[in-house]
Amino acid sequence: MGFTLLYLALVILFPLSTLFWKSAALGPSGFWQAVSAPRVVASYKLTFGASLVAAAINGVFGLIVTWVLVRYRFPGRRLMDALVDFPFALPTAVAGITLTTLYAPNGWLGAPLERLGIKVAFTPLGITLALTFIGLPFVVRTLQPVLEGLDPEVEEAAFSLGASRLQTIARVVMPALVPAWITGIALAFARALGEYGSVVFIAGNMPMKTEITPLLIVTKLEQYDYAGATAIAAVTLLASFVMLLSINRLQAWSARLGSAE
Amino acid sequence: MSTRATREPAGVRLTLIATALAFLGLFLVVPLVSVFAQALEKGWAAYLDALREPMALSALKLTLLTAAIAVPLNLVFGVAAAWAIAKFDFPGKNALVTLIDLPFGVSPVISGMVFILLFGRQGLLGPWAEAHGLKLVFSVPGLVLATLFVTFPFVARELIPLMQSAGTEEEEAARVLGASGFQIFRRVTLPSIKWGLLYGVILCNARAMGEFGAVSVVSGHIRGKTNTLPLHVEILYNEYNFQAAFAVASLLAFLALVTLVAKSAVEWRAAAERTAHAEDPRVD
Numbered sequence: 072m073g074f075t076l077l078y079l080a081l082v083i084l085f086p087l088s089t090l091f092w093k094s095a096a097l098g099p100s101g102f103w104q105a106v107s108a109p110r111v112v113a114s115y116k117l118t119f120g121a122s123l124v125a126a127a128i129n130g131v132f133g134l135i136v137t138w139v140l141v142r143y144r145f146p147g148r149r150l151m152d153a154l155v156d157f158p159f160a161l162p163t164a165v166a167g168i169t170l171t172t173l174y175a176p177n178g179w180l181g182a183p184l185e186r187l188g189i190k191v192a193f194t195p196l197g198i199t200l201a202l203t204f205i206g207l208p209f210v211v212r213t214l215q216p217v218l219e220g221l222d223p224e225v226e227e228a229a230f231s232l233g234a235s236r237l238q239t240i241a242r243v244v245m246p247a248l249v250p251a252w253i254t255g256i257a258l259a260f261a262r263a264l265g266e267y268g269s270v271v272f273i274a275g276n277m278p279m280k281t282e283i284t285p286l287l288i289v290t291k292l293e294q295y296d297y298a299g300a301t302a303i304a305a306v307t308l309l310a311s312f313v314m315l316l317s318i319n320r321l322q323a324w325s326a327r328l329g330s331a332e
Numbered sequence: 333m334s335t336r337a338t339r340e341p342a343g344v345r346l347t348l349i350a351t352a353l354a355f356l357g358l359f360l361v362v363p364l365v366s367v368f369a370q371a372l373e374k375g376w377a378a379y380l381d382a383l384r385e386p387m388a389l390s391a392l393k394l395t396l397l398t399a400a401i402a403v404p405l406n407l408v409f410g411v412a413a414a415w416a417i418a419k420f421d422f423p424g425k426n427a428l429v430t431l432i433d434l435p436f437g438v439s440p441v442i443s444g445m446v447f448i449l450l451f452g453r454q455g456l457l458g459p460w461a462e463a464h465g466l467k468l469v470f471s472v473p474g475l476v477l478a479t480l481f482v483t484f485p486f487v488a489r490e491l492i493p494l495m496q497s498a499g500t501e502e503e504e505a506a507r508v509l510g511a512s513g514f515q516i517f518r519r520v521t522l523p524s525i526k527w528g529l530l531y532g533v534i535l536c537n538a539r540a541m542g543e544f545g546a547v548s549v550v551s552g553h554i555r556g557k558t559n560t561l562p563l564h565v566e567i568l569y570n571e572y573n574f575q576a577a578f579a580v581a582s583l584l585a586f587l588a589l590v591t592l593v594a595k596s597a598v599e600w601r602a603a604a605e606r607t608a609h610a611e612d613p614r615v616d
Contacts (some may be wrong), residue, residue, distance in 0.1 A: 075428075079428070082481055084431070090445075092456065122585050132351070137347055143348070153506060153593075159538075161588040163544045169370075169578075169581070193579070230338075236340055236341075265440065272569065295451070308438060311438055
């Protein structure tokens with residue numbers, strides 16, 4: 072008990088509190104200037120937008136992948152199931168250089184896309200792609216247990232009452248999945264907001280254009296602008312807190328729905 | 333019941349399977365294959381040379397050292413925290429659970445940054461550390477601290493739900509029968525959490541060895557001194573030494589594959605044990 076609290080305080084709370092101590096040193100107007108400079112705002116927009124699109128892509132394909140993994144039997148299913156966690160297990164720096172090499176103008180996938188006039192590496196599209204990669208397991212792993220726990224009898228009942236398969240899925244299956252689905256999307260989004268390793272290589276890192284917020288923090292740190300870095304970090308941290316709280320709420324909702332059945 | 337009730341038409345099924353496989357293939361299989369293909373682009377000799385190079389070896393050693401410190405510490409903490417949360421009631425318990433999850437919600441960059449703010453030259457404890465001859469940023473202890481921070485939740489998170497659902501009855505029974513605290517832990521608690529524990533350790537280790545963002549911020553990139561494998565990959569890549577970068581990266585990708593296999597094996601064993609329990613009423 073005491074050990075837990077002490078360890079928690081030393082390793083987590085104490086380090087995090089310095090963030091606020093340091094950004095308080097800027098004063099309100101200095102803080103506002105640091106967090107609302109055009110370059111910083113451009114990075115928020117890019118990070119937020121790319122994370123949102125990536126989370127949406129994972130929402131759609133994650134749902135399909137989960138459905139297929141849980142409901143259908145086909146060769147290679149177990150392998151695919153195990154591979155879904157690959158983005159969790161692969162160090163982000165490796166993911167970063169791999170995706171960049173693949174989608175660079177001379178890469179395996181980048182070259183054919185380039186001929187079609189689509190540039191991926193060093194553009195916001197590349198950033199979105201990297202964020203989709205690292206967010207992929209969240210939707211699948213959150214949805215999977217819920218879909219597995221769904222009683223097929225309910226679907227059979229709907230069918231015998233005259234519902235078509237599509238109606239059954241839309242009116243019976245989906246409502247049970249929605250809380251977990253949204254939770255998964257929110258988790259992928261939250262992860263994408265703070266992601267660094269897998270994005271820095273493919274991003275191109277041009278200020279105002281392809282510079283994500285975590286990179287901007289690192290750049291400021293490397294220039295010894297600790298106060299500026301801290302202020303931006305405080306904003307990011309606040310966004311993470313909001314996400315964390317909403318996700319907790321979503322999970323509580325999901326649990327309530329599960330127990331109501 | 334007819335299968336029509338719970339199955340889609342064959343055409344829909346095939347389309348969905350094809351879509352899922354195409355998505356997973358494009359996002360998971362192609363990158364995985366390409367790591368090894370790029371690493372071996374110039375043949376096995378060049379591949380082995382990149383791994384035998386002194387800087388790569390020292391990065392490998394540092395990565396192993398970091399994991400060897402961070403994993404056991406967070407293992408002990410994880411068990412203690414899960415124990416405290418599952419077996420005792422106290423005010424602020426929910427807040428504690430949220431706090432444990434915190435490093436997952438924080439950008440790795442910020443996780444690294446807080447240690448610079450704390451122990452750096454202008455940091456809160458910087459002057460104190462310097463006066464005591466401690467160098468905690470741009471140094472190995474800094475790397476270990478940052479790794480400790482980011483890998484902190486893995487074990488605790490796996491164990492809390494397990495221990496909560498197991499309840500306290502069995503431990504209480506053991507106590508009544510005269511078992512000591514350690515005996516209770518080893519003979520009653522540990523068997524019920526062992527797979528979760530192993531699972532948490534596997535994930536914790538993978539993250540400890542692969543962490544990039546947090547470690548990159550505190551390391552200061554001193555070659556041969558504060559370079560872990562992921563940082564070494566970055567340096568090689570930024571020097572346009574792509575083949576060597578991918579050779580080292582392939583080690584980490586291999587580690588990721590081992591992690592996946594170990595994880596699946598643990599899941600499989602745990603599930604097998606659960607069904608054995610459920611089928612055989614004598615067990616328990």
